[in-house]
Amino acid sequence: MAKTPFGGKISNRSVAGKQRVKTAKRRTAQSTRWLERQLNDPYVQKAQAEGYRSRAAFKLTELNDKFHFLDGRKAVVDLGVAPGGWAQVVRRLRPKAAVVGIDLLPVDPIEGVTLFEMDFMADDAPDLLTDALGSAPDLILSDMAANTVGHKQTDHLRTMGLVEAAADFAIQTLMPGGHFVSKCFAGGTDGELLKLLKSNFTVVKHAKPPASRKGSVEWYVVAMGRK
Numbered sequence: 001m002a003k004t005p006f007g008g009k010i011s012n013r014s015v016a017g018k019q020r021v022k023t024a025k026r027r028t029a030q031s032t033r034w035l036e037r038q039l040n041d042p043y044v045q046k047a048q049a050e051g052y053r054s055r056a057a058f059k060l061t062e063l064n065d066k067f068h069f070l071d072g073r074k075a076v077v078d079l080g081v082a083p084g085g086w087a088q089v090v091r092r093l094r095p096k097a098a099v100v101g102i103d104l105l106p107v108d109p110i111e112g113v114t115l116f117e118m119d120f121m122a123d124d125a126p127d128l129l130t131d132a133l134g135s136a137p138d139l140i141l142s143d144m145a146a147n148t149v150g151h152k153q154t155d156h157l158r159t160m161g162l163v164e165a166a167a168d169f170a171i172q173t174l175m176p177g178g179h180f181v182s183k184c185f186a187g188g189t190d191g192e193l194l195k196l197l198k199s200n201f202t203v204v205k206h207a208k209p210p211a212s213r214k215g216s217v218e219w220y221v222v223a224m225g226r227k
């Protein structure tokens with residue numbers, strides 16, 4: 001039996017190929033469900049096999065396969081970079097691009113990526129990012145998500161606050177022709193955001209890549225060609 005991050009043990013008994021997790025004294029029902037989902041998630045296994053730090057790497061890969069926003073990019077900002085899956089994808093597909101990432105959480109070093117452990121909402125964060133990049137960005141990625149509290153409307157507003165700040169940053173700093181790709185949460189305020197992006201970018205699309213879990217309210221906006 002293997003040890004789990006929650007201090008319990010994983011039973012390898014499977015039902016029709018699906019790994020089941022025994023409940024353990026110190027594990028809540030929620031963490032048992034999380035663990036079961038991780039163990040049975042093909043993207044988690046694929047991420048481990050391909051050396052990616054997160055299954056989120058495949059969301060970016062799938063979005064890029066569809067929209068090709070990484071083509072020709074030379075200066076990339078990754079907002080909400082931890083643990084680093086998206087930055088790894090950028091490095092693999094655009095090895096010569098300058099890449100700068102920021103997160104509230106510490107991130108293990110990624111070769112060729114300058115990392116800031118700080119709040120993107122801090123007043124000095126936008127300037128630090130563009131100074132570190134050494135030029136105006138031609139691609140801004142945001143996978144930032146606020147910690148959820150379980151109240152749908154509150155969670156939506158908190159994450160959309162981050163998305164709006166990222167969109168403002170993109171509109172102000174992207175070089176002409178630059179692209180902005182961001183996670184959003186469905187509900188209420190996303191129409192306003194699309195309106196703002198449509199007036200500042202040539203093409204605005206939204207998509208839910210296959211790697212984004214079906215039950216989740218997240219979707220992604222892809223805004224290409226800063227006017």
Ligand SMILES: C[S@@+](CC[C@H](N)C(=O)[O-])C[C@H]1O[C@@H](n2cnc3c(N)ncnc32)[C@H](O)[C@@H]1O
Nearest residue numbers: 056080082083084085086103104120143144145
């Ligand atoms: C879904 S994770 C990003 C996963 C990442 N794209 C990857 O591929 O590994 C969202 C991240 O947003 C970060 N975040 C949330 N609010 C933030 C803020 N105000 N400033 C910087 N990062 C923030 C969280 O700490 C979290 O690590």
